Amino acid sequence: MSATTIETPAPAISYLTDGFTLRSWLLTTDHKRIALLYLGTITIFFFIGGIAAALIRYNLIVPEGMIASAETYNRLFTMHGVVMVWFFLIPAVPVTLGNFVVPLMLGARDLAFPKLNLASWYLFVVAGIVAVYSLLVGGVDTGWTFYTPLTTEYSKGHVVATVVAIFIAGFSSIATGLNFIVTIHRLRAPGMTWYRMPVFLWSLYATSVILVLATPVLAMTLILLVFERIFHIGVFDPAIGGDPLLFQHLFWFYSHPAVYVMILPGFGVISEIIPAFSRKRIFGYKFIVWCSISIAVISFLVWGHHMFVAGTSLYSALVFSILSYMVAVPSAIKVFNWIGTMHKGFIRFDAPMLYAVGFIGLFTIGGLTGLFVAALAADVHLTQTYFVVAHFHYVMVGGMVSAFFAGLHYWWPKITGRMYPEMWGRAGALIIFIGFNLTFFPQFILGYLGMPRRYHSYPPEFEVLNVLSSAGATILAAGYLLPLAYLTWSLFHGERAPANPWSATGLEWTTQSPPFTENFDETPMVTDPPYNYPPFEVVRGHV
Amino acid sequence: MSEAHLTNEFQYSSAGHRAETAISGMWLFLATEVLFFGALLLSWIYCRHWNQAGFDAGARQTQLAIGTINTVILVTSSLVYSTGLAFMEAGNTHRLIQCCAIAWGLGVAFLILKFGIEWHRDFAEHLFPGQDFAISGSLGGGARLFFVFYFVSTALHGLHMIVGLILVGWIILRARRGEFSFIYFTPVVVVGLYWSFVDIVWILLYPLIYLVGRGS
């Protein structure tokens, strides 16, 4: 803090003051307001999914299960999966940070199709209402993967209602992805060539490619699933000549790329934060951007690795195993590039950077353990155990949720015009990191020892590790509640933010915090390469 | 709302830029539709692969005459619409409206033939894969699956046709209100893309339903 405190005046006009009626919010086509509408909605879903997680961990404190009914437990982990996947992780960064930042980063006034953007939020809300309805009437017990024939023949849960909710949410995803792709192609500011775009935009482009091409397959899969359940059409029923694996192929053709939808925006966020907080150009820009695109492509080639023990042919399994090893390469390249960016940089450990550094470590662990399960022989033992659960939570929660929080803190000044309290931000990052590791590291060991996933009770020898995991979950929960508290506080009492509190590069920092509705006074002209920080010798000289 | 429209127009460098953006958006949407129907194609591949004899036995029960006539109707409808578009590019709104009306009429003819006549006959012959399905025995399972594919794919295609008819009707209404000129007719192009795409889906469904299983 400098000796002379200069009060940053609140901007007289911003997108937040441009209309105070409910109508001006609910009928807005301003991408920034839509981003906030989405932020509210996904926060609610995050906490619904989080409550389910808390109850899961509560159940697993004792070997016989704290919750008496296995059926209830099944419904809980299904609810956790469905809500977290479709109503939190897949939308999270694209619809909140993406919607807000993409036009600003491009130097545009809005996305290419603003009304479609609003429609996508309404679709999401309708999907959410149907999902909440299905939860309130009892939910479904099939796991978020909806495998047949449990879903089509035997489940007594509300399969159709849940599936309809996901179907509608899929249209929201497609609309968002379509909007981003067309916007990035068509609405770049003059002078912003593809190679002058920040990596976040490339990442969202890659994410949108997946959203647009994978989600329609899910739509058709869900239609067939509903028809099979209601009308018993037989396409997944071997007694008639159908194939239950057809469902799995179709489902995973979407759901595997979907996990890259979840992580790619996170990569983009980290790629913005690391250069900003190392005050250094990103290392290997072209490598990172093309790795994002190649992840988007290769992610479509690996879905069979979810089906190694399902009964697919050995040749098919071999091909998918080899391809799965290939998909890890671009992610690894990115990790090296981020570390290369930090090397000899002027690093500040503000909250976004703490989350980002945590991301690198946790994502690396998660990604590497993915390779364990991509090996056919190892997967025979590890599949459907807690090893897989730990693997995907490391990448999705340790990775993606950390990245989401990193981005939220990084762009919070821009979005709200307020600074969050830095000490609380750092505390939150540390608590989350500790709680996360305590929750999920024991699960790698549990899986290795053979504890199956989705079981409501377990043999007594696994008790200690489960108790550790549940204790960690309590800390993790506290870690997630903390930002909810201090970020909300900062809306009313936080320090006013200047246009560029981090002294970062990027067009979004050239306009006021928060921006006014049209984003820019006049269309910006771009002449510099991205991350145009001075060479590190100059920066270091100022220490 | 109108303000957003204005600011949006501001960010396009020209009218051509704006038109191309809309066209790109529709093409991207059509790409999603390719994958949507693609999943159905994969199901066809699986069902036929596991039940070749039964699947083809079912296919032989389809009404080749109506299917072929419908294909000609749709192809002609696509031709007529794009002729209308060519007229519009020259500024002739009157001819555009006529062509759209003919394309619309052909689309309605398709729907009547398909759902009014063909489906009616299929139900009468007990080809709906319900309780009293016509084919039983070892070929029954495969034939059932064929007709599942038949009814699901024609229903989805029909839904897309209905949406297409609504869109073409909307173009006719806007054209009659004088909203198009040789300078601005982007919605006509965009709807034409969708209409031709629905045609493409049928071009692929036609052999899958009527021709592949008909041999030997």
Added chain:
Amino acid sequence: MVAWGLLLVLLAAEFGASFLPLARSARPCVLIPAVFMVVVVGTAFMQVKLGPTVVRLFAVAALLWLSILLGLGSLDPMTRTNYSVRAENLR
């Protein structure tokens, strides 16, 4: 108009090809004229070559991803041994 005539010719070819004595597993070759019909519609009616460059990118991407879905997706059934559990086979 030329395009329309070409489409009808292809349709006739396809119709005729369906009467050829092809083996059951080779029957899908009847689809080849249909693929050409799709190309004709895409170029003549949808003007894929005249629009902005990006539409060609989208069209190629759609076809590429469709072939991944159908190709890699068919790998499993084509190489798997099926042990039929159809009701009539279990007796």
